[in-house]
Amino acid sequence: MDKSNGQSDRTTVKTSAERGETTRAAILEAAADLIAEMGWGGVSTRAIAERAGVPHGAVSYHFRGKGELLREAALAAIDTLFTEPLPALDNATVDDVIAAAAQWYVQGLTERRQALVVEVMMACTRDEKLRDRFAELLDQYRTMLADVIRAEQERGSIAADIDATALASALIAALDGMLLHTLAAPGYDGARAADALNALVYQRGTR
Amino acid sequence: MDKSNGQSDRTTVKTSAERGETTRAAILEAAADLIAEMGWGGVSTRAIAERAGVPHGAVSYHFRGKGELLREAALAAIDTLFTEPLPALDNATVDDVIAAAAQWYVQGLTERRQALVVEVMMACTRDEKLRDRFAELLDQYRTMLADVIRAEQERGSIAADIDATALASALIAALDGMLLHTLAAPGYDGARAADALNALVYQRGTR
DNA sequence: ATTCGACTTGTCCACATGGACAACTTATGC
DNA sequence: GCATAAGTTGTCCATGTGGACAAGTCGAAT
Structure with a gap:
């Protein structure tokens, strides 16, 4: 390394x-x-x-x-896989996150490295050690996203009456779900779904 | 049968x-x-x-x-798995669909039959025959959800300027993603994420 | 120069796997 | 009744599997 x-x-x-x-x-x-x-x-x-x-x-x-x-390989790979495309999340917006994710899906459709993420999540179902270690990673990313959301709520671009943590949970799930569908169904238009998601998030904010 | x-x-x-x-x-x-x-x-x-x-x-x-x-077993199981909890989608609202899905996740956490859905999607990545047949199923459900959305848009409860098909794609992905996280992470609060999703969808409509 | 320890390599084993199949049982049509 | 076809059962085999390990290689420390 x-x-x-x-x-x-x-x-x-x-x-x-x-x-x-x-x-x-x-x-x-x-x-x-x-x-x-x-x-x-x-x-x-x-x-x-x-x-x-x-x-x-x-x-x-x-x-x-x-x-x-497998555990060691998967966790190491996921860590770099997640950190790499989102280098600086500090001043990012939800928009950025969604866009980065969507682009990452499309770009990576040829090499199928992203499938690793889903495989690991399913493996967590059956491997307690893996589950514990992956939960930490996940929590970390969820917290980061929640912070981004809160910052945007203060700026007024996202409606303030939505719980930031819950929204982060929903968004992460949505992004992973889009990944899942992109992988599974050749006809799935991830970019369009991402746009719809964006529209939902920002529809009441002061863009 | x-x-x-x-x-x-x-x-x-x-x-x-x-x-x-x-x-x-x-x-x-x-x-x-x-x-x-x-x-x-x-x-x-x-x-x-x-x-x-x-x-x-x-x-x-x-x-x-x-x-x-495996193909035959999986497709048959998924078909009943999807049809059963959503018996009459005719007059349903998006709200209903999200609620039904969320409840299904929680209820089914003990028996882990839902994992089948994700397993099949990942298997689609590697099995062309399965992919083709699953794509049909998926398309069917997506279309149904899009119809529900359009109906609600006409009623005014969902903002009309969002593309119904794209929103359906995003919602299905979100629901599957919530399933994925519910399965993988014991601490994941799917119900709360579902609420946040609901809030997003309906935030500008005339409830 | 010799010893030592880390890394490598090929081989071995006990076992699980998917699939094939011949020998059987049993209802059904004649 | 009896031949027949459908379903059943146990067994066999070639192959793949995870893991162990002894013999070998080679640089580093003494």
Whole structure:
């Protein structure tokens, strides 16, 4: 992750520790890829190893088991996936958030990395450890969105009599739902749904 | 499905055809259960057979393969799952739909049958046949919701300058997203999010 | 130079999986 | 009655699976 050398290719010889870190990272990334591609339950450690370009035994060495590997890979991937497209949410508006999300869906339709998000949420249903750790992440994002909403309510662009936290919950759900439909149905027009959502949010504010 | 006898127990002897239909139905129901429980990729034909109370070989006999079985089971289950809680949408309001959905989520949190919906949507990502057939269903529901919205717009309870179809898309996504979060995060307050959604939809209408 | 420890690699195993199928039971049409 | 077709059941097999592990490689510390 945070190595200071330019070379990161697995074949480039470095210290043991560095080499280890590199293959470990490769395995994690391959795992995240495959979760999105095949679904949480459709991933095999062998497929992960193959995609990462390492022998199957390397997985056993670096991770305690499949569950731990998937959890770690998924949470790391989601964190970067969420942080990357929303770099500065400080002065953002709900409008920005919705737009960023919508654009992210469209842009990412070719690579299907976003499916990871839904896969993780469904996996949370069956994996308590994952659920606990993901809940933290989620709460964090919900709180951030609620703050954005409150700021806009003070500015008057969003009706003040709507509970900001509840609205944040509804909006996050709506965005994830749009992601879900975008992934599942080829004909789903996410951008148009996003516009409708925008219209709902701002219809009574002083634009 | 449409048998006229009261007895439907598998052990009760009936005609060959009836017995066949019964075990077939048992397999389908077990399959739908297990998809919701274990995830699309986590289901095995053996587990299905065990849950249905039939020997493993029965699955091979009644279905061409695992994929066909899962598809058929999932689509049938979803159809009843959607139709059942919304019996008469004819004179319904958006309010009704949101309320019904929210209540459905809470009620169903113990049995986790709703997870099936999300599992199917994710499976659509990887199964073209399933995607095509599910898209029809989805389109049907979206159209119905759009009609409800238009009716309310004529009555004036929903702002008329919002595109009904787009709003329907956004609302369905929001509801599915709320389902997703309700399933994944134990602390998620779906009812409150539903209220916020309601407030958004009706905030400018003449209640 | 030698030892040491971290990482790698290939192989092994016990087990689950999906699917096929032959041998059976049993209602139904003749 | 009896042949027949539909449904059932147990068993078999090739393949995939997760995990373990011993032998090997190689740089680092002494």
